[in-house]
Amino acid sequence: MILLKVNGTDHRVDCPDNKTLLEVLREDLELTGTKEGCDQGECGACTVLIGGRPFRSCMMLAVEVQGKEITTIEGLAKDGTPNYVQQAFMERQAIQCGFCSPGMILTATAFLEENPRPTKKEAVRAISGNICRCTGYTKIVDAIMYASEKKGGN
């Protein structure tokens, strides 16, 4: 039995030592906003925040992250209101098929926390580990820059 703190709630999960955080989130906690893409640490679809920083949940064992603050896409909205990055992605039509969007938005949220006034080049670099199979990076980068503006960055 392990104890995971996800989106501010403690969860006790009966979980073997070799189960990944991604599997626990999707299968045990039914937080299916976290996507499984490559399952090899390459696409970023499974990104979650741990202690506010982005990590690939397919590459981590659930037992490793006990006691840490884990945030999934389901934890970003407050009282049903999307966070400013989610809002920017919607307003700028940066969600295409949507498969990469949770990982992109979590990565961008962590990035803008650290760098609220990024250049476009920095924004491109920040999401370089998140692959969009729709190849629609222009709108995604625009949405990140727009989120920065809306938050009083640029």
Ligand code: FES
């Ligand atoms: S599913 Fe984890 S990096 Fe692709």
Ligand code: FES
């Ligand atoms: S929006 Fe389809 S994979 Fe990115």
